[in-house]
Amino acid sequence: MTKTKGVTVKKSENFSEWYTQICGETGAQLVDLRYDVQGFIVHRPWSMRVFRKIYQFFEEEVEKDNHEPMLFPTVIPEEHLMKEKEHAGFTPEVFWIEYAGEKKLEKRLALRPTGETQIYPLYHYWIRSYNDLPLKGYQSRITTFRNEMTTRPFLRGREFMFFETHDVFASHEEAVAQIRTDLEIMKKVIRDKLKIPFLFLQRPKWDVFKGADETFTSDSILPDGKRIQVSSTHDLGHNFAKAFDVQFVGKDGKKYYAFQTCFGPGIWRIFGTMIAIHGDDQGLMLPFCVAPLQIVIVPITFAKDKEKSDKVLKVCEKLEKELKEKYTVLLDLSDRSPGFKFNEWEMKGVPIRLEVGPRDLDNDQVTVGLRTSQEKLNVKLKDLNKKIPELAEQNDKVLEETAVRYFKNNVKDAKNLEEIKNIIKTHKGFVRIPLCSVQNDGKPCADKLKSETQGVDVCGFLFEKEEKASGNCAVCGKKATKIVYAAKSV
Numbered sequence: 194m195t196k197t198k199g200v201t202v203k204k205s206e207n208f209s210e211w212y213t214q215i216c217g218e219t220g221a222q223l224v225d226l227r228y229d230v231q232g233f234i235v236h237r238p239w240s241m242r243v244f245r246k247i248y249q250f251f252e253e254e255v256e257k258d259n260h261e262p263m264l265f266p267t268v269i270p271e272e273h274l275m276k277e278k279e280h281a282g283f284t285p286e287v288f289w290i291e292y293a294g295e296k297k298l299e300k301r302l303a304l305r306p307t308g309e310t311q312i313y314p315l316y317h318y319w320i321r322s323y324n325d326l327p328l329k330g331y332q333s334r335i336t337t338f339r340n341e342m343t344t345r346p347f348l349r350g351r352e353f354m355f356f357e358t359h360d361v362f363a364s365h366e367e368a369v370a371q372i373r374t375d376l377e378i379m380k381k382v383i384r385d386k387l388k389i390p391f392l393f394l395q396r397p398k399w400d401v402f403k404g405a406d407e408t409f410t411s412d413s414i415l416p417d418g419k420r421i422q423v424s425s426t427h428d429l430g431h432n433f434a435k436a437f438d439v440q441f442v443g444k445d446g447k448k449y450y451a452f453q454t455c456f457g458p459g460i461w462r463i464f465g466t467m468i469a470i471h472g473d474d475q476g477l478m479l480p481f482c483v484a485p486l487q488i489v490i491v492p493i494t495f496a497k498d499k500e501k502s503d504k505v506l507k508v509c510e511k512l513e514k515e516l517k518e519k520y521t522v523l524l525d526l527s528d529r530s531p532g533f534k535f536n537e538w539e540m541k542g543v544p545i546r547l548e549v550g551p552r553d554l555d556n557d558q559v560t561v562g563l564r565t566s567q568e569k570l571n572v573k574l575k576d577l578n579k580k581i582p583e584l585a586e587q588n589d590k591v592l593e594e595t596a597v598r599y600f601k602n603n604v605k606d607a608k609n610l611e612e613i614k615n616i617i618k619t620h621k622g623f624v625r626i627p628l629c630s631v632q633n634d635g636k637p638c639a640d641k642l643k644s645e646t647q648g649v650d651v652c653g654f655l656f657e658k659e660e661k662a663s664g665n666c667a668v669c670g671k672k673a674t675k676i677v678y679a680a681k682s683v
């Protein structure tokens with residue numbers, strides 16, 4: 194058996210190298226980095242198939258929540274980008290278009306670093322009265338550009354996949370209700386479907402999005418223990434409404450500024466996190482609902498016995514035809530050894546492998562290989578159709594249980610700096626600590642924590658339920674007001 198694919202390092206020993214290999218040519222071939230512009234990558238079919246599913250899940254959820262699709266141009270006039278003064282802080286990360294052919298443009302154009310300044314100048318025109326509210330729009334299957342200095346496939350790039358909602362309300366209560374809905378959407382898609390555990394945190398005041406009043410994020414933990422942000426929702430208050438004059442006439446005939454929120458599940462990072470959390474040393478492991486191929490059929494034939502081999506192929510073709518009605522299925526007829534095929538489909542994370550050989554036929558059965566548990570079982574041909582949903586569920590259950598166990602083991606309590614320092618010597622993920630304040634007066638404590646722990650950041654506090662802080666701030670010793678989660682970040 195020739196083994197051309199495979200990762201040469203263990204995920205537990207060198208996550209970073211493991212991840213690079215999994216994404217690349219000798220791994221699952223998710224990206225091609227040979228495009229020759231640093232930080233810009235080519236997405237290969239195996240990743241695109243998964244991305245399409247993830248996009249579809251979010252599109253379905255936000256449309257259930259009455260969002261309408263829209264698409265704005267990729268370029269933003271400079272004056273729009275600069276209009277909200279906090280938000281203008283984005284400029285160091287912006288790519289600019291300055292020429293068209295040989296001609297210098299009168300006004301240079303930004304490649305969108307985010308959507309607010311694309312969209313809100315038009316919301317100004319679209320919204321007239323309270324009857325136009327709430328206005329809920331979304332952009333899907335788009336990309337965003339930022340001049341990042343270090344890049345990694347699906348985690349940080351100069352052009353990356355994006356999805357965003359931009360909502361406008363008459364009252365702040367409705368805006369807050371939307372933030373709760375955004376959290377529910379994250380639960381439905383990334384926790385329930387993709388099996389990625391996360392905390393939904395409200396960021397401390399000193400760490401909100403440029404131009405927002407409050408920022409809420411979904412944070413997960415990568416296998417190297419680093420926190421990764423996989424979504425953000427911003428409570429924009431009136432900031433952009435004032436900058437772009439988004440006003441409405443209320444029932445009383447008076448003009449009011451609108452309240453705005455925006456929600457961006459990080460499509461790229463969700464994908465990267467899913468690869469990182471679920472994969473193993475043999476390759477990808479994927480939830481059944483996003484696997485580009487859910488079932489692969491591998492015929493075991495022998496050149497010496499043509500009659501039996503023909504029979505095997507016939508049964509395989511019949512199986513493929515039947516299963517294709519409900520699942521994505523491939524009958525692998527390539528001229529490679531079964532061992533090679535097993536490795537290949539394991540690397541690509543196909544959840545269910547069906548092997549059919551002469552001995553299986555003698556027993557009216559197929560041999561089923563499960564990617565997640567590495568189990569092999571025999572299933573009677575007549576029972577196979579009924580059995581697939583059960584096997585799919587089993588696949589997902591293993592992924593979910595493993596991911597949840599890892600996440601839970603990596604959230605630890607600490608009461609003071611000494612404890613934090615001790616914990617981070619061996620522990621990955623979040624440290625849960627009492628802090629004096631999450632307003633700006635708490636920032637000196639966060640800064641001290643970061644400098645004394647080589648980079649542990651205060652990420653935020655739980656949004657869904659208030660966690661009562663008792664005792665004193667882990668850093669300064671004053672009375673604590675919040676329980677916060679801190680971690681080193683990607």
Ligand SMILES: [Zn+2]
Nearest residue numbers: 629638666669
């Ligand atoms: Zn403090």
